[in-house]
Amino acid sequence: xxxxxxxxxxxxxxEPEDIKILHAVETQTKQYQYIPEERISPKTKLPPxxxxxxxxxxxxxxxxxxxxxxxxxxHLTTSGYDCLALNAHVxxxxxxAIGKPLGVGKEADVYDxxxxxxxxxxxxxxxxxxxxxxxxxxxxxxxxxxxxxxxxHQQSTLAAKKEYKALKLLQPYNVTAPKPIHHxxxxxxxxxxxxAPLNLYPKIPHPQKILNEILNNVKKTYHKxxxxxADLSPYNILIQQDLHILIIDWPQYVPTNHPNAQxxxxxxxxxxxxxxxxxxxxxxxxxxxxxxxRET
Ligand SMILES: Nc1ncnc2c1ncn2[C@@H]1O[C@H](COP(=O)(O)OP(=O)(O)OP(=O)(O)O)[C@@H](O)[C@H]1O
Ligand SMILES: [Mg+2]
Numbered sequence: 001x002x003x004x005x006x007x008x009x010x011x012x013x014x015e016p017e018d019i020k021i022l023h024a025v026e027t028q029t030k031q032y033q034y035i036p037e038e039r040i041s042p043k044t045k046l047p048p049x050x051x052x053x054x055x056x057x058x059x060x061x062x063x064x065x066x067x068x069x070x071x072x073x074x075h076l077t078t079s080g081y082d083c084l085a086l087n088a089h090v091x092x093x094x095x096x097a098i099g100k101p102l103g104v105g106k107e108a109d110v111y112d113x114x115x116x117x118x119x120x121x122x123x124x125x126x127x128x129x130x131x132x133x134x135x136x137x138x139x140x141x142x143x144x145x146x147x148x149x150x151x152x153h154q155q156s157t158l159a160a161k162k163e164y165k166a167l168k169l170l171q172p173y174n175v176t177a178p179k180p181i182h183h184x185x186x187x188x189x190x191x192x193x194x195x196a197p198l199n200l201y202p203k204i205p206h207p208q209k210i211l212n213e214i215l216n217n218v219k220k221t222y223h224k225x226x227x228x229x230a231d232l233s234p235y236n237i238l239i240q241q242d243l244h245i246l247i248i249d250w251p252q253y254v255p256t257n258h259p260n261a262q263x264x265x266x267x268x269x270x271x272x273x274x275x276x277x278x279x280x281x282x283x284x285x286x287x288x289x290x291x292x293x294r295e296t
Contacts, residue, residue: 007082010061019087020044025076034073088184122192126156156186159251164188166250173224175217176246193246195238207280213245219293227253228261232268234275
């Protein structure tokens with residue numbers, strides 16, 4: 001079971017007291033690797049006996065991990081953080097239910113979801129620092145087991161915040177990207193795109209038109225939002241049913257005054273041009289594309 005499956009299985013059964021405990025653990029993660037048990041209940045304002053009774057259940061449900069030596073202490077698991085983020089989205093009236101995976105990869109898991117007004121949205125769980133995984137065979141089920149670097153949560157939270165900020169910066173200029181809706185911790189809720197990444201198309205429909213649209217969006221991003229995507233590739237461009245494109249996956253963006261901005265812009269454009277050259281024999285040079293993007 002993946003971290004999010006674990007979180008979703010238990011999330012609806014969590015009571016406000018459980019959330020308080022998870023939150024009390026979260027607020028002390030900077031001070032301790034494992035938060036001492038006696039430090040948890042004062043932050044929850046719950047009676048110590050109540051906390052003592054709930055901690056083993058949260059551990060059993062894989063939202064907390066505990067150590068007994070040299071002292072009794074707890075820290076949050078990936079699923080524990082997922083539950084806190086889900087709770088924040090639910091509390092903000094943004095999320096009602098999570099549906100199926102839209103993309104599960106190395107650095108993020110993206111799911112479709114429903115708002116309380118039945119609007120379909122996408123939720124992205126950043127998973128930076130998910131270093132390795134192995135498949136373990138359990139009866140007939142395959143489960144993926146991941147290991148995380150110690151500061152994965154911090155890295156993932158920064159990535160989610162940065163991506164949210166990028167989507168906010170782009171919105172006023174109609175750069176075709178998902179619209180940001182809400183963010184909490186390592187997660188981000190945005191509009192759902194019905195489309196498939198460019199790399200999945202055996203043949204690109206109207207390739208010249210699509211390339212022009214990509215370049216036009218890179219130009220708007222550059223001159224209006226004053227940023228550069230910095231991870232642009234066919235994987236991060238979705239084509240919708242109406243054949244318009246959307247650019248996703250923005251956490252690595254840089255401002256146009258960044259020391260490496262021009263280098264990153266070149267790399268972004270080269271990734272796209274190489275793809276269109278290889279696949280559709282469209283021979284626009286990097287110089288021509290750069291000139292187009294840079295000219296005002
Ligand atoms: N707003 C969205 N609407 C629909 N699908 C989305 C949306 N955002 C992302 N996806 C799907 O999730 C996949 C991964 O998203 P994204 O590219 O943002 O993450 P990533 O950091 O590249 O993750 P990975 O390591 O999985 O590639 C995309 O290829 C796409 O299929
Ligand atoms: Mg991507």
